[in-house]
Amino acid sequence: MFEYHGWITIRETAAEDDDEPQLRETVDALRLHLARMESPYLLDLRWMNGEPFIHLGGFSNHRSSPDVVGLFEHVAAVAPGSYGLLHVRDDEEPGHENEMRVLRLARGMVTQHTEALLSPYTPTVEDPFTG
Numbered sequence: 001m002f003e004y005h006g007w008i009t010i011r012e013t014a015a016e017d018d019d020e021p022q023l024r025e026t027v028d029a030l031r032l033h034l035a036r037m038e039s040p041y042l043l044d045l046r047w048m049n050g051e052p053f054i055h056l057g058g059f060s061n062h063r064s065s066p067d068v069v070g071l072f073e074h075v076a077a078v079a080p081g082s083y084g085l086l087h088v089r090d091d092e093e094p095g096h097e098n099e100m101r102v103l104r105l106a107r108g109m110v111t112q113h114t115e116a117l118l119s120p121y122t123p124t125v126e127d128p129f130t131g
Helices: 020-037 068-078
Strands: 002-009 042-048 051-060 083-090 101-106 109-114
Touching (some): 020 042, 020 051, 020 068, 051 068, 068 101, 068 109
Antiparallel strands (some): 002 051, 042 051, 101 109
């Protein structure tokens, strides 16, 4: 199974005072990028209180479309001041089958970590299979 839940606050730079016209251009380009992803799951970009955010979530049989890790890497490249988290469980990822992973987007970089609050997945979240 491939389960993911995440969010990104979109910013051009790590400074508080982004150039609003440039930020709007970046957000418009990201909106087109999201539209090309054609996700059947949650994939939403909207402005809230003057700030742009992406929210995403899904649950499928295998890691496939949409490429949510690629989305985080793309945002890191085009809007390096952005930040956010993506929680992922992929029971087919070698060496991480029993972990909840968290990708951190900050200062133009995406890094992966084990989510200690939900790992190991079994028995933290689910009971061991006894069948």
